[in-house]
Amino acid sequence: MDQSILKRAQDKDIVEIKIHDLRDYSSNKQRSVDDYAFGGGAGMVLMIEPIDNCINHLKYQREYDEIIYMSPDGELLNQGMANAMSLQQNLIILCGHYKGVDERVRANLITREISIGDFVLSGGELPAAVLTDAIIRLIPGVLNDESSALSDSFQDKLIAPPVYTRPADYNGMKVPDLLLSGHEKKIEEWRYEQSLIRTKERRPDLLNE
Numbered sequence: 001m002d003q004s005i006l007k008r009a010q011d012k013d014i015v016e017i018k019i020h021d022l023r024d025y026s027s028n029k030q031r032s033v034d035d036y037a038f039g040g041g042a043g044m045v046l047m048i049e050p051i052d053n054c055i056n057h058l059k060y061q062r063e064y065d066e067i068i069y070m071s072p073d074g075e076l077l078n079q080g081m082a083n084a085m086s087l088q089q090n091l092i093i094l095c096g097h098y099k100g101v102d103e104r105v106r107a108n109l110i111t112r113e114i115s116i117g118d119f120v121l122s123g124g125e126l127p128a129a130v131l132t133d134a135i136i137r138l139i140p141g142v143l144n145d146e147s148s149a150l151s152d153s154f155q156d157k158l159i160a161p162p163v164y165t166r167p168a169d170y171n172g173m174k175v176p177d178l179l180l181s182g183h184e185k186k187i188e189e190w191r192y193e194q195s196l197i198r199t200k201e202r203r204p205d206l207l208n209e
């Protein structure tokens with residue numbers, strides 16, 4: 001396989017990804033960014049001050065469409081959200097850690113909260129990478145064959161049809177004949193049919209939306 005799609009998009013100057021260390025925005029000598037929770041209980045909480053400093057610093061340089069906090073109790077990420085965000089210019093994505101962030105960050109500094117699923121990870125870095133990948137591959141010029149993003153699962157509320165490549169016969173496991181026929185229109189119809197069958201089987205909920 002060739003270089004990662006995200007790396008290529010950055011090399012082509014289609015996107016810029018900057019990572020900011022909250023410790024650079026801490027005002028104390030130890031550069032700490034977290035503290036114990038008021039009221040007690042296990043686990044550390046990210047403090048508001050470094051986050052506020054960092055966001056202000058970034059906002060001073062350019063305008064942002066959204067300031068997103070990755071959080072398991074946020075809006076559940078889906079393809080429609082990725083499509084919409086791929087049209088935006090500048091996004092800040094805040095990653096939590098430990099027990100999360102001081103609630104005043106969420107109430108006052110954040111414009112949107114996004115979850116990547118009903119499970120809890122130890123930090124927001126992987127969720128942020130998931131969101132970033134989902135968005136960036138949709139920006140025109142990032143994928144070599146742009147139409148390939150449009151035929152992905154969920155793009156039209158359907159699951160993608162099965163795909164095959166050479167050899168046409170592998171130890172008796174055969175590729176459907178039609179795909180070898182060169183009959184474009186019939187192949188397109190077959191793919192649509194397969195998409196419908198798959199969606200009914202695997203994700204009937206998508207058809208009811």
Ligand code: SAH
Pocket residue numbers: 069070071072073094095096097098099100101114115116117118119120121122123124125127
């Ligand atoms: N105590 C929090 C979980 C904190 S997990 C709670 O129960 O909701 C630590 C950090 O990981 C979170 O602040 C968030 O930024 C990130 N994170 C964990 N799971 C996530 C998910 N499913 N989606 C998005 N972010 C997640």
